[in-house]
Amino acid sequence: MANGIKLVDRPKRWQTPFGPDMSDVDIDRILASKPFSSMDQDKFPASTSLRDIIRFDARIIRAEPGQIILREGEYGNSAFAILSGQVQIVLGDGLPPNLLGRSDDKGKSYAQAFAQLWQNNKHAEARKLQVNTATDSENQFVVLKDLNQVFNDYKCAPLPAGQLFGELAALGRMPRTASVFVDQPTKLLEIRWQGIREISRFNAEFKQAIDTKYRENALRQHLQATDLFTHAPDEAFEEIVASTLFETHGSFDWYLDYKSGKRTEPVIASEGDYPDGLLLVRAGFARVYRSLGSGQQTLTYLSAGDLYGFHEVYDQSQGKESRLETSLSALGYVDLIRIPLPLLEKYVFPHMTPPEFRLRDHKNKPLENNLAEDWLVYNRFINATAAMVIDLDSCVRCDDCVRACASTHDGNPRFKRHGKVFDNWMVTNACMHCIDPVCMIGCPTGAIHRSAQGGEVIINDDTCIGCGTCAASCPYDNITVVEIADGAGRAVVDPVSHKPIQKATKCDLCHTNPGGPACVQACPHDALFRVDFDTINPLNKV
Amino acid sequence: MRRKAIIIWLIAATLVAVVAWQARQAHLALQNPAIISGYSALAVMIALVLFNVRKKLSMIPLVSARVWLIIHVAFGVALLPMVWLHTGSLWPEGLYEQVLIGLFYLVSGSGIFGYWLSLTVPRRLRHLGGEIIYERIPHELHEVREQVKQLIFEAVEASGHETLTLEYKQSLAWFFARPRFFFSHLSGSRRPSAWQEQKAQSLKPFLGEAEMRSFEKIERLMDYKNKVDGHYAAQSFLKYWLYFHLPVSLSLIIFVLWHVLLVHLYAL
Structure with missing residues (x-):
């Protein structure tokens, strides 16, 4: 690195407003409209006033008829308040991809990728030191040309001014569940989720409303998405929603306990208990186990869409005396839907053949066959959608994967070829692009987010302020905070504190690179894989 | 991957057979068969060198390195009979030719040795326990x-x-x-x-x-x-065998190019 330092103001939260052109007049108007007009501004601290939240965490979108605001299946990091006009939510199967204007994320062309060969900076962690306005590819809006045709062909529901939408996916770190477009000139306020979180912290009514809506919407959407009630008539759905219970076990901040070495697993159901209903996992993970000697034998784990207690309640419905055959505990946190037996007897069991596979059948495996799964569950690797796994029996430690990673990231590798080992498999310290990316929870600027198209967890280097919250939250230590340099290799230092400026870095799964993860492509010995552990969950093989 | 490997090995074997057949035809037609076997061997050598080039270009999708390695090994092995076909013996006469074949054997030997290392040493490392960068x-x-x-x-x-x-x-x-x-x-x-x-x-x-x-x-x-x-x-050992294989390969390429030049200047 060259000698000398470069002084640059330390990036701060709100240094880069979400929308660059929010005026005081706009803010006054927004504060006078619903739902903000009913909020007590005095309850917000001076450092995080409601006014500042609107100024820095929100932006106004003036949408024209036909403009698509949200696209089903994409990941989003913000919610929308309707200031004037109205939006239409597409129900049912949703709009086809061609109408949604689906296209690949703007990635590098082959020429741009090739040019990295000579364009990569020779200095470690060098940056161009320019701060851009926050961008989100989700907001490159697509327009529906023939609205009448859309209304004829698809079922839509209007949402009037004063309502909030999109908060479910933004807060739950999940894909959007429906497409939303406008059918008349409409003014929207887009608020990034950090702003919603702040408002929820200081306004109890808003938090209550969000929570209630979150639970109601999540419950309804999940029940509609499941195959269980395919034979239930439409008019029965109200009864199903009303009779079904929504439960959350464990803590949404589970990673804090995990990082401190605790493995708390609140018990949800115990072996031998009376089965009072079927449990359907909506989000998170749960462990199925049974007592064995003085320990517990993990049989399998459940994730979104999996069922617990199915056979036991089925036996119950057939008049057999039945007890739960296994126990269930929350791994971190888990959202469950409890479907009571009478509903199942009415809408599910008459239309199905008796189930063959039972969760307890997992215990018929030799104990050593459970070790790998036990290890995955214990280390919470089940959260991964793209864990980097290396077969140590094939890996020659040549580091071609590390070099390939560096060559696609301006000369800086974004993972460490190091990690926890089980048998001949190593799960390396590379971002696993989790199902539940807890690293996103505390980010004050929204720099760490999911890409709209593929859902990879990525960091916007321009808006990252290097606070390290994401690195501290990551349960797997897969995010590294680095000290940056300028193009000439000089250390970049804050003129006030004289401390180096930092940025969070991690694997981005080469999401802009043609050909996908360079590490996988570069391994000559077929030793490196990106693994979604859910695809090898035994439940998926049944 | 096993299917791809079988296909690549079959292609390499077919190439050797085709070159041998073409050289035989040239011999029967009273032409110089060494031209066919020589240029074929040179082409394969260049293809083998491309594996190293591919490693430098990992930012663009040029077929996975795994496939390149199979090609490197299969065509590297195929190069042996092609070179023997070209020289007509295991140890040709003439000092320059002997240096050339000596370098070729060193490259081939170190390549085979390196491949054997890559198959055996990782398991030994795992059995040692721990994983140390x-x-x-x-x-x-x-x-x-x-x-x-x-x-x-x-x-x-x-x-x-x-x-x-x-x-x-x-x-x-x-x-x-x-x-x-x-x-x-x-x-x-x-x-x-x-x-x-x-x-x-x-x-x-x-x-x-x-x-x-x-x-x-x-x-x-x-x-x-x-x-x-x-x-x-x-x-x-895993790292440094390459430090032998690569420089010797480079020397071989230089000697081969000089050999081609000399042949064209004086022999043809």
Whole structure:
């Protein structure tokens, strides 16, 4: 690195407003409209006033008829308040991809990728030191040309001014569940989720409303998405929603306990208990186990869409005396839907053949066959959608994967070829692009987010302020905070504190690179894989 | 991948057969068969070199490196009969030709040896236990050394005897200074642990209770050091065989190009 330092103001939260052109007049108007007009501004601290939240965490979108605001299946990091006009939510199967204007994320062309060969900076962690306005590819809006045709062909529901939408996916770190477009000139306020979180912290009514809506919407959407009630008539759905219970076990901040070495697993159901209903996992993970000697034998784990207690309640419905055959505990946190037996007897069991596979059948495996799964569950690797796994029996430690990673990231590798080992498999310290990316929870600027198209967890280097919250939250230590340099290799230092400026870095799964993860492509010995552990969950093989 | 490998090996075998057949046809037509076999061998050599180029271009999708390695190995093996077809013998006459074939054998031999290493050494590394990044080995050894020194200080303070200090100066300092028993670790010999046991046997009768407690911890650190040494030896071999294979390959390419030039200038 060259000698000398470069002084640059330390990036701060709100240094880069979400929308660059929010005026005081706009803010006054927004504060006078619903739902903000009913909020007590005095309850917000001076450092995080409601006014500042609107100024820095929100932006106004003036949408024209036909403009698509949200696209089903994409990941989003913000919610929308309707200031004037109205939006239409597409129900049912949703709009086809061609109408949604689906296209690949703007990635590098082959020429741009090739040019990295000579364009990569020779200095470690060098940056161009320019701060851009926050961008989100989700907001490159697509327009529906023939609205009448859309209304004829698809079922839509209007949402009037004063309502909030999109908060479910933004807060739950999940894909959007429906497409939303406008059918008349409409003014929207887009608020990034950090702003919603702040408002929820200081306004109890808003938090209550969000929570209630979150639970109601999540419950309804999940029940509609499941195959269980395919034979239930439409008019029965109200009864199903009303009779079904929504439960959350464990803590949404589970990673804090995990990082401190605790493995708390609140018990949800115990072996031998009376089965009072079927449990359907909506989000998170749960462990199925049974007592064995003085320990517990993990049989399998459940994730979104999996069922617990199915056979036991089925036996119950057939008049057999039945007890739960296994126990269930929350791994971190888990959202469950409890479907009571009478509903199942009415809408599910008459239309199905008796189930063959039972969760307890997992215990018929030799104990050593459970070790790998036990290890995955214990280390919470089940959260991964793209864990980097290396077969140590094939890996020659040549580091071609590390070099390939560096060559696609301006000369800086974004993972460490190091990690926890089980048998001949190593799960390396590379971002696993989790199902539940807890690293996103505390980010004050929204720099760490999911890409709209593929859902990879990525960091916007321009808006990252290097606070390290994401690195501290990551349960797997897969995010590294680095000290940056300028193009000439000089250390970049804050003129006030004289401390180096930092940025969070991690694997981005080469999401802009043609050909996908360079590490996988570069391994000559077929030793490196990106693994979604859910695809090898035994439940998926049944 | 197995299917792809079979296809690549079949293509390589077919290429050898086609070249041999073409050379035979040229011979029957009273033409020079060495032109066909020579240029075919040169083309294959260039294809083999491209594997290294592909490694530098990992930012663009140029077929996975795994497929390239299979091509490299299969066509590398196919090159042997093609070169023999070209030279007409295993060891041709003429000094320049002998240097050329000598380099070729060195490249082929080191390539086959490297491939064998890549199949066998990773398993040995895993059986050694732990996973140590090669570049961090000096740091690991430094840490171990500092811990050993600290244990000896504690033992001397607690016992008032300098037995361990003397032993450290006489032999343990040598052991902990840097990776040792390189070839023993490579061959899988028991010499490193035998050396350790011998040291322990000769020293233990002279140690008091406090010193013994420290020495037991030092023994565990010696075990760990042996493991690090094993990783060092195996990973060094995995890394440095390429430092032989690549320069010799480069020399071979230069000699071959000069050979082609000379042939065109004087022989054709």
